[in-house]
Amino acid sequence: MGRAPCCDKANVKKGPWSPEEDAKLKAYIEQNGTGGNWIALPQKIGLKRCGKSCRLRWLNYLRPNIKHGGFSEEEDNIICSLYISIGSRWSIIAAQLPGRTDNDIKNYWNTRLKKKLLGRRKQSNLNRLGDSKDMKGVEENAYPNALSNSALERLQLHMQLQSLQNPFSFYSNPALWPKLLPLQEKMIQNLKSMNDSPNYPAMIQHVLSNSLCAAQGQKVDFHEPASSAGNTIQENHVKGSNSNVEELEIKSLNGMPSAIRGDGTEQLSALQAELDDILNNRNAGYYFPQQEEDQMAEQFDCFKEMNVSKDSLDKLVV
DNA sequence: AAGTTAGTCAACCGCGATCTA
DNA sequence: ATAGATCGCGGTTGACTAACT
Numbered sequence: 001m002g003r004a005p006c007c008d009k010a011n012v013k014k015g016p017w018s019p020e021e022d023a024k025l026k027a028y029i030e031q032n033g034t035g036g037n038w039i040a041l042p043q044k045i046g047l048k049r050c051g052k053s054c055r056l057r058w059l060n061y062l063r064p065n066i067k068h069g070g071f072s073e074e075e076d077n078i079i080c081s082l083y084i085s086i087g088s089r090w091s092i093i094a095a096q097l098p099g100r101t102d103n104d105i106k107n108y109w110n111t112r113l114k115k116k117l118l119g120r121r122k123q124s125n126l127n128r129l130g131d132s133k134d135m136k137g138v139e140e141n142a143y144p145n146a147l148s149n150s151a152l153e154r155l156q157l158h159m160q161l162q163s164l165q166n167p168f169s170f171y172s173n174p175a176l177w178p179k180l181l182p183l184q185e186k187m188i189q190n191l192k193s194m195n196d197s198p199n200y201p202a203m204i205q206h207v208l209s210n211s212l213c214a215a216q217g218q219k220v221d222f223h224e225p226a227s228s229a230g231n232t233i234q235e236n237h238v239k240g241s242n243s244n245v246e247e248l249e250i251k252s253l254n255g256m257p258s259a260i261r262g263d264g265t266e267q268l269s270a271l272q273a274e275l276d277d278i279l280n281n282r283n284a285g286y287y288f289p290q291q292e293e294d295q296m297a298e299q300f301d302c303f304k305e306m307n308v309s310k311d312s313l314d315k316l317v318v
Numbered sequence: 319a320a321g322t323t324a325g326t327c328a329a330c331c332g333c334g335a336t337c338t339a
Numbered sequence: 340a341t342a343g344a345t346c347g348c349g350g351t352t353g354a355c356t357a358a359c360t
Binding site: 014015016017050052053056057060061068103104107108110111112 | 325326327328329330331
């Protein structure tokens, strides 16, 4: 049996808000506040809207000091850094950007920023895949299920940044990978039995070691920006950890070999600088020698060959 | 000029968390 | 302690528009 609907769907208006509805809602809330009950609010002011819809409209559009569009470079950097580190916690990310809403940031990430960061990599793969006329089909086949996966996507972004920083990335050098704990070894064995791809266990080895480091509580040390939002990243990091899946999420700066990682602050600064370069197209003309370009492309191809879903990772560790 | 595709963004939906009686 | 109500979040959808063929 499902949950009772929060409102009478049949008598509720949906779709875009009219200026009159906006005015009614805004005037009421500015004068009386929300009254702590969004569900009852629309009835009080004679709006044929669901309470949730009113709340959303107020939070995302009507409340004071909301900024729309025109994200600054600094905001881009903050969003990217936080996404790579904590994933799609849009409300937390929004709390660090005064005047921005989680919905706005989510849309901005999905439609622009993600492409900005991943686009170069994807374009390179497409070029490599040759002179095929049917590029649409190629793209679909090349990324069967990877980009919808938040954790893998973040790993991919992180690898891309690592590759930019260090063309001789440790991802292609097993000697640099961290030593495994017995439990991790066991997981790798399980994975081996699941998939015979030569790249699969190697990449999973690093994914898992990263994940386990994250699960062991190693954290990125964020400096809290001046914000009246109250929640710090660290607070939310702990408070929000309510599932095994979250524990498994890859905290991008954790679990890296110390020779490459340095301390967290240095890595964060390097990451920040690299993001800055990418986002501002300062390396748009950067030329990777073909060999390095191919090597980097192969690292990303690992994900194709792995054909692994987050579910399969979850099952192994839970 | 008309049709198609891709990009953008406001809004909706469902679910877990939290509150309250 | 518990069940129902509400909140808040993240994923997804769909309308609209611009760019392209």
